[in-house]
Amino acid sequence: MQTYLVGGAVRDALLGLPPGDRDWVVVGETQASMEAAGFRAVGADFPVFLHPASGEEYALARTERKSGRGHRGFVVDADPSVTLEQDLHRRDFTINAIAQAPDGTLVDPYGGHRDLQDRVLRHVGPAFAEDPLRVLRAGRFMARFAPLGFTVAPDTMALMRAMVDAGELADLVPERVWQELRRALASAAPSAFLRTLHDAGALAAVLPEVDALYGVPQRAEYHPEVDTGVHVEMVCDMAARLAPGDDLVGFAALTHDLGKALTPSSQLPRHVNHEHAGVAPLRALCERLRIPAQHRQLAEAACREHLNVHRFYELRASTVEALIARCDGYRRPERIAQLATVCEADKRGRGGAAEDAYPQGPALLAAHAAARAVRAADLGPGRDGAPLDGPALGEALRQARIGAIAQALSKPR
Template sequence: MRIYLVGGAVRDRLLGIKSKDRDYCVEGARPEDLLSLGYKQVGHDFPVFLHPETGEEYALCRTERKSGHGYNGFVCDFSPDISIAADLKRRDLTINAIAEDEAGNLVDPLNGVRDIREKILRHAGPAFTEDPLRVLRLARFYARFYDRGFTVAPETEKLCSEMAASGELLSLTPERVWRETEKALNTNNPEQYFIFLEKTGALKCIMPDLARLREIPEPEGFHPEKDVFAHTMLALREISRITGNPVTRFAMVTHDFGKLETPPECWPAHEKHTEKGAPRIKALAQALKIPSVYRDFAIKISENHSYSRITVKDPEILDRVFSRMGGYKDPHNISVLAECLTADFRGRGKETQKHFTASYDLVYIFARAYKITAAPVIQDGFQGAEIQTELSRRRQKAIKTAQDELIRLWEKLGISEELY
């Protein structure tokens, strides 16, 4: 019986990355051999065992053959005669098909070490096409390693395009699509996940509304990137530089879904698009079984992400924005909205002006409104529905005062009126 460290732990060590998980592959063993040593079996389709002390996963060397359509259409074969090299050849990418024995020697049948050195993501072999989930996994690895300079091998990208065109990705379950997407949202460059999927045609198979944004033009004067998909990816890039929160990042993915409702004859203008995105976001969340925390916050950002001239907006409108964002109950929501406004502003196809005051303005104005609470209103004798009416009136008065203060400040500093 020979034990090898495999997969991500080996890859990450070679990349100088600290790996969270360590998986092992056992060559020359039968299930009863591991059971006799106290390992606990957890796999049914193929034998996977948990180490009795560390809880780490140990799988018997195995091979797979296609037996049906979709992700689950496989038959796994395992026996003491299957070598570690044969096991590695069934994996998705060459960089994930490297093993290390207990003496530290590498088993690298597909030249994964070379591809790590040359920063190439390459499919391990023809069997890549048998599993449609591997297209999404590849896109996720591309997003994860993008800032390290990794690229996708041309022949691998071509293969992904062919798989998307075949319709095989339509067999993926919503849970698996969302799992890969959520992992991608936690990388440094999540926009590259969606960009790769859109480029290969895979995105229209799993998120057709998001893919459709490529067809929808933007006003070129304000959005030199010209289409909504390009702007969305730039905005996602910018929010990812501000926060690592995947919920906020997902909100930027869908923030302009309302533009899907603009009639083509009205393009490139998108009047009142912030009011139209919620049904599309709900449909996407339902289709992919996306958790409600993602869905609900995405809807809030979609409905409230307009940052045009905050200092002169009607105080009633801003009060309504603060309420719809849930800011009076959770002030942090307004800070997150301000982050999204910044990302939306910076998400353009050219260098933007350095000064952007809307995010600061929003937080400053909200802080004034937040200080106005119901207790003094009640003490002044207001009752029932009058309480909310008077509370809103006082908050809107505080909003107007804060707006006037900001306008005087920006004028004093010489900041262009267009930016506030």
């Protein structure tokens, strides 16, 4: 059986990165011969098998022919006559089109090793244009590899722009857009995803609410970067630094300033009430892409509350308690820590502020801890001596929490 290690496992090994999942291509076999050798078929769209001992995926070498619109509109041919070179030719980028034989020999017909050395993301061939999802994959790979010095090849960027102009991205299903976005937000440089898609014109097609932020000015004394789109890039990168691999925090960072795109031009560069204006476009984005509930809820809390957290030391204890309650911080205590991280990313994700302290975060966490330490069982009876219950208990608990927060806020910083 002719088997070759392919794709990300080969690429990452050549880059000196930690190994991930290993995928294999098998040449010259059929489904019957694979099953006879003990492999278990699992592929729904094309022939993929699990190794009987390792459980790793082995796919028959295949070609693909475009048969319709979208990323699923393909006819797959996995005939035993398909060669390894033909299989590699259908892949997206040259750095993913390198195979390794069992003896360690590289099979690299499209120059992927050279592009790895040159730090270039380049498409394999014209068939790239047949799958619109590959535009998003280009952004996602840049989110991972930009810190290593990678850039997108000019001819690849030109091809992506042509795909966008042809309306190809309109056929992407929401779940696949979210999958690529989520992985980009969990990468080291989400800004490279946004910048790549923006430069290709693709961001307007898949995230128009975010794309609308580019070119919107902010007050330079607070935002030396001025451009709101650039600010969001910086916030996403800071979120990735503060909470590595956390796409939940990353999504809230991405969407916290959507309201600034709606500021009337007569008010610019000020953005009065943008935190509340941003809730509607955030909800529209979440509905369109079917964003998971936990991501929606944190993002909405960050959009609505980030200015309150920034001015935390100006807030009364009752206002802090109401903020915690609005964010569901008693039932979901982890949300307050996540909110604090998003707000810190916002404050430090601007020109010259990357190393600034953000004491508001720890102060919010201390107030939250004090409020959570209050227990209904510790409250005394009502004025009439009867045990508290119903609305009276709720109000007494709220007042006790406000008192605990006030005490926490009075401690020296």
